[in-house]
Amino acid sequence: MIDSDSVKNLAGHPFDRRDFLKVLGWGGAAAALSGCGNTSIEDGKETVVSYVEAKDYVIPGVAVYFNSTCAQCDAGCSITGKIREGRVLKLEGNPESPINKGRLCGLGQAAVQHHYNPDRVREPLLRNGDKGEAISWEKAYALINEKLAGVKGEEIALVSGDVSGHQKVLLGNYMDSLGSKNHFVYEAVSPAVVRAANLKFYGVEMPRYRIDKAKVVLSFGADFLGTWVSPVHFAQQYAAFRKGVDGQRGVLIQAESKMTLTGANADRWLAVRPGTEGILALGIINALGVATGDVAELVKDYDKVRVSRETGVEPSNIDKIAAILKLRSPSLVLVGSAAEGYQHGLQNAAAINLLNQVLGNVGKTIEAPVSVPFPQMAPAKGKTAALKDLNDDLAAGKYKVLFNVATNPVFTAPASYKFRDNMAKAGFKVAFAHYLDETALQADLVLPLDSEMEDWGTHVPEYLADTVQINIQQPLMERLHANTRGFGDILLALVKQRRAEEYKAFDDYYGYLRSAVLQNKAALGGAGSDDDTFWNDTLSNGIVKLSGASGALSLKVDVSGLKLPTPKEIDEQYPMNLIPAVTSNLRDGRHTNQPWIQESPDPLTTIVWDSWVEMHPKMALQLGIVEGDIVKVTSKTGSVSAQVYLFPGIHPDAVSIPIGRGHDAMGRYAKGYGVNPFEIMDAVFESATGELAMHETRVNITKTGQRVIVVKDEGPAGGRQMGRKIAARMSTDQVDLSKEV
Amino acid sequence: MHRYLYFPVMLAGFLMAIGCYAATDQQPTLTTEDDLGPQIQQPIEFPHYRHAGNRNTVDLTNSDPTKGGMEINCQYCHTYARRSLTAGIPPLQKCVGCHQNIPSVRDKPRIVELFKYWDAKKAIPWKKVHDLPDFVRFNHERHIKRFIEQQGRPVQEVCGYCHGQVKEMTTARRQKPITMGWCVSCHMKEHVVVVANKDGIPEGGTPLGKQAYWYTFQKPAETKNAAGELTAKGPNDCWLCHK
Amino acid sequence: MSKRHLLALYGDFDQAEAVVRELRNTKINGFDVNDDMIVKSPIEHPEVERFLGDKPVYVQWFTLVGAVLGGSLGFLGISSAQANFFMQMKGGKPIVPLPPNFVLTYELFILGGVYITVLGFLICAALPAKRSPLYNAKVSVDNIGILVKAEEAAIGVLKTIFTKHKALEIQEEAGK
């Protein structure tokens, strides 16, 4: 049983705790020399803190565990926090959650460093010239109220990231109360084009993928193990897929221009010329030779000679893939960010999805998702197009008040948007923020948010693994800083300014949430139990599982309008394609200030704490570049300079710079490390959906003459084992997996 | 010439004597002598002797603190010790829980002080009396399980091994050295083993034959000793305390 | 029966040898050539022993005892230290491994040997010593000194012998 009061008590006296940092030999060098031994025993000097009141389950020295929800990305993993003496120590996966089944990725675990981050905003800050001046919450609310007075609804805009659950409901109500419809849901990295293509081909935006049921997975740049949609969940499916059905191990083929973590785990990795993923898909359909009608007509020109020429994939590989896809069924074809990031991204994605239809995978390894019974809580899904729209509006000076909820568009908008300047045109800018990041620095009023370990909430993930799952977010410890507030609490306070009568029953967001959940007790599976029991069970489980209705997928194949452009000629001035890489650690850069994230080597390059320009050794040889050279990467929009890392897992026509580093604000661990590829990204858009075509930027590379040592975990031997049997491998014909445990 | 041999003979004799002493001194003597720690000023001078001290057998109603205590079990207040590595300090709630029902002492200065803390909902900043270096982890739970629960020794005796005669103190004062050598001197002794046995003997005995020890030193002896007991030395694994 | 000391200095070993020989051959009352005569020289001169007669040296017995004790106690000590309560288990090696212990035994054998030898030397050579009653710094330069101790009656005879062999200098202890 836990309620907010007991959480407070649990913490006892948070700032009176024993200093856990007093360590081995510490402070003791002098003492040791004076012969008093090395230890730092000081009888009677240290204070032992006892609780004033303690719950029965609170025993000093014994950890308690509470469930909550991970907010580091939108996959919606349920977490279990380990709590000792009122402090959350470590996050683990909640075994009850179908999404992550007790597992948690590195990014998720680093959330404690978000919570304890020394660079968090601690007070509401009001702009005073270049400085922020700490003000009280009352004053902040009053100020917002004042600034909103007389402003028309259409002059107010709010930009947020993905939002779901009761926050979304409350947020919607607030926007309603303001009379504004300008809620921009923006995610810098989101599979929006894939959603559109899925809608077209399957009738749903995000079907359930069953990698674990597939015998062959052919992925076009979908980094489902690293960054795509719900990586921890897919990784578990992947594990089952590799174990195989009846001992027949699943085969993973990955086609992309820049190797992702998933590509690194593939049985066959194909380096595809940037932007030609769709052509390859059509080539495979052609090679399969099973298509009929419209489809056959569409692919008939895509013989393997042409496809090979345009994509750079060997004809023999196309044959092999076609053969294995034919032989082993069901298979699964995935389309990911590498394919969607072009002007013709939707066409690419459609061509690839067509492959699934041709192979008959729809309904077998692609299943209909369950629908959320409370549509108002279903996630609002972020798009990059939203930022474009917002930016255009801001440029036109449409908004007098702009709310920003923990997104960082100043950092993630392509430089050509001039977002920073446009944002200045909005009269009054309020940022709900964890850090003083680039965007918060532009705001007039910064409201410090609780970390997700201090806040209440409910979340509905976009990708539901099994049944409908509503994730509960609850505080794992007392608020670390006295003057931060939960997002829900702030919303509630703001909405009360408009509709005081409607919300007067709720003292705080916790009360709102509790009553909102209990209202739907029956629908949430709590019929028959009393309020307190149900509420406590819900909190202790951390998730509510519901059986939702599963719709049907559309099986119709519509290839009308599917037309892929022939690959562009090499542009002499900008010969290379820039691939802004989304890495599993950094994602869009909102967590860069967590040192574990900075020090976790990038899985592929093993580089830490810095950005790099990834380049194929062959191309580097041509350009006379070696590892560690600082090169200038210039696009039509601008240029950045960074160290080169030579990496064989990239198409020679492409260079790649990871997203997420290059902050010039945010905090001590983020600021000044690396470069931000958004600064050179051209504003090119997917033609059908208006999404930013992130892979479409073309660049040239020039040496600056400087050279540095690349800070990475890999030694000078590189990826070579020098004949030692270290990471050994076998091929499937040598091994008999059925004997294994 | 023999006068030149005095010295070597004496030297040899001396070394032999040392050797014989080392060879025959089989059981280390448990360090029992007191090694008083500093007198510590606590925020409230808690009278242990009053709570845990022996009852005045002559006059059971005597409330004169010098004449006897209430024999409260150590574990009544120090309830965490049997459930956790660390013993912890009882929550303030515990003190108040009893004392709000004892109006007779309500006006005593210490109790007034206690209620001041309680009313302010502030924790009492007790000072640490038994401090171990931060690289040492002593497991209270395990020792209480073994000596109190398995072997049924009196609580005050068991706690007193390390904490001394707390029942005679006001605020506690360190009485034993609590150094590694002191800990070890007890582990080196042969202790009675309670053998786990599904039928009859309570849970919590040592699973004999599945003992996590390699060497005969720490394995329970094959045969019972004269007193009919199986004995074994305490664990000697560094990683039990240093982690 | 008090005895007095007499020191005669000579320029080379031949003269000194001649003196010693004569002292040995002459029977003098109150003077025992084996107990009462000491030859002091600036260098080690093995030939002195020839004319002084063999005198025993016991230092090597100290050496033997020291080395044996050092080695055996060393081995025993190390082995029993290894087998104490905290047996430091080393994977792949027994708790009391012989090769390392032999290495250390070897070192302790030498350590014991050297230390006890030096000790034996100090004992046997009776060092540190008080200065003998008659000492001349020339002995540490180039002279050979013959120090004798005799009863008053023999002093004269000794002096005569010393002078006969062209003593460079004769020092006499004052009478008591």
Place this chain on the structure above:
Amino acid sequence: MSVTNLLDNWAAVRHFHPIDDKPHDPYKWAMAIDLDACIGCNACAVACYAENNLPVVGREKFKHGQVMHWMRIERYWDEDGRDYPDQGFQFLPMMCQQCEAAPCETVCPVGATNHTQDGLNSQIYNRCIGSRYCSANCPFKVRYFNWYDYPTTENVWPAEMNYQLNPDVTVRGKGVMEKCTFCVQRLRAAEVTAKGEGRIVREGEVQTACQQSCPTGAISFGNLVDPESRVHKQWQAQQVDLDKDMQEKNQKEGGSDLRGYRILEELRSYPSVMYLERVRESAV
């Protein structure tokens, strides 16, 4: 005391481990890592940071090779002349192999690293004087030395960040060696609890932090002598014996069709971590 110990237990102290017998009873902690399941995502490494109070050393010190990751993910690609890693990379989580005959143990001058009864290679921080001989003799180079006093180093654990530190694990100061412990604090807690209940630790009762977080379940960890444990079954199925330096299955003509192997096994350190070879599809 000591001399009697020596004489009474001569046979015991002259006993060669692990060759002479089957000494582990009731515990021998061991691991099996399926490289075919490992995707190289680093979740285990971060879990290790969180569980074991590892310092984040920052860019400069990382550059100087002073990083402290007890668990590192290695990424191999043996190119044999190919332009692309078209069969992917091979990831390998590497941490202390808890060797049965660990080369590090014998060389420590003060005995700060020893073998424990349950088959771990212990590291006692306070005993360590920092001679670094253990690391010098470690074939896997999985020991990490505290080159600086990280607890007092700026921005390693600034205020509030230190609240995350695990109180069950000592925070190491400068000059001591450290390494993966198989999360000994968890093992000991489980062993003591089990002992209090008169039983041994059951399969699944204790997990290492890395195992717990691994999204693909590539890491299994448990008691090798418990026939019920997954690790025991895996080792047995793979015919890998703890106390052999050359597995019989590899002696057979044509090699083995089993994936289990131990790294640098030929050095006779008898590692407690078995890896299962990565598998590659031969049809593509």
Place this chain on the structure above:
Amino acid sequence: MKDIREDIAWAKINQDVMKSLENPRPLYWVILFFAVLAFGIGIGCEVYQYQMGMGVANLDNPHVWGLYIATFIFWIGMSHSGTLLSAILHLMHADWRKPIYRFAEAMTTFSLMTAGLFVMVHLGRLWQFYYAVPYPNERWVWPNFQSPLLWDAMAIFTYLSSSVLFLFVGMIPDLAIARDNMQSGWRRKLYTLLALGWEGTDRQWRNFRVTYLTIACFLIPLAVSVHSIVASDFGMSQQPGWHVTSFPPYFVAGALYSGCAAIITLFIILRYVFKFEEYMTLPILKKIVRLTFAIAMVWTYLNCVEFASVWYSHDAVSKDLLIQKMTGPYAPFWWAMIFCGSIVPLIFAIKRFQTNIPVLFATSLLLNLGMWLERWMIVSPTFSHGYYPWTWDHDQWPSMIQWGIVFGSFGWFTLLFMVFCKMFPSVSMYEVKEMVYHRSLHLKQNGTVEQGVH
């Protein structure tokens, strides 16, 4: 040419040597100043390192050992020359050792003391050094006797204390001379105390001879064991490049080699600074040079054996390391070692140069450099290029702190040595007298020379 003038008067020997104890020449102060300066720099570096942690030495994982261990071996090696001269040559009755063994013996002692410092400097937690000392303690814990480092400590302790005793015992008659020559003052008191009342009686000499011989006998196997044990710090490990059978003799040969080279250097310096031309004569120098040459060739041979055994063995890892040494980032140092260690000593084979002091001085410095490089090449490349390719580290370069401490150690050694030379007779007077005496016996038989000054 004779090793020493046979008609030299004994009193002159005393005079000449005692003069070296008197007021120093300005050059002495200059040398002392630089020694103190260098030592001060070393101390400063060490203090900084102690405060900050070992990281400032720019060592890393897995390159955990660096110049400290290399220089430690260098100093241990250098100490072997004293034993060679005083013990081995004593047993072999090579009396030409007599004028020069005293300073060689002092060099042994001081280089051991310097080497001992490096053990301390190397430790990550110097303040816990006493954990490595086997003393009974309340924790009932002993150090690990299986560790070659502990053998090392034990061997060095034995060697150092035995050498000090040997030096002291051998000096007692000379201390008596000093005592007799000093008029008054603290030095006279000191010598009186140290001379233990030595008077040169027959009994004293008799026991002295046996003692001296016995310790010499002990010192020879001890010296061999010391450097074999240092070799086993490496040889007992598993790492490639260290695991060669010939390591112990290779180390011992290297030790004698560097010791002899150092003797040549110091010989020349002493001869010049203290004007010991009469005693430290060119024929003696020639003998040392020839000895050094012989040892240089032994070392070269053992070096070749080491490489050959690696080359022909099936140990691919060691072979890979050897190739790496020859061609990798350490190649310049490795080839410099070969040049200084095996090529430069060929100069000694040329008779003309065997007594050419400037050439010998320069050469001996080069040999020492070569020997120091040898130790570095043993230690570092194995760390940079071991079994585990992922952790290879070819960029490792010692920081200024490491260099500063190495530099400081030379200052410390020089300081000790210079102080010793002023405090104690650095030429054994009584033994030079013996040498002169024995060599003059045949002259005396011809009646051409009178004994002494009379």
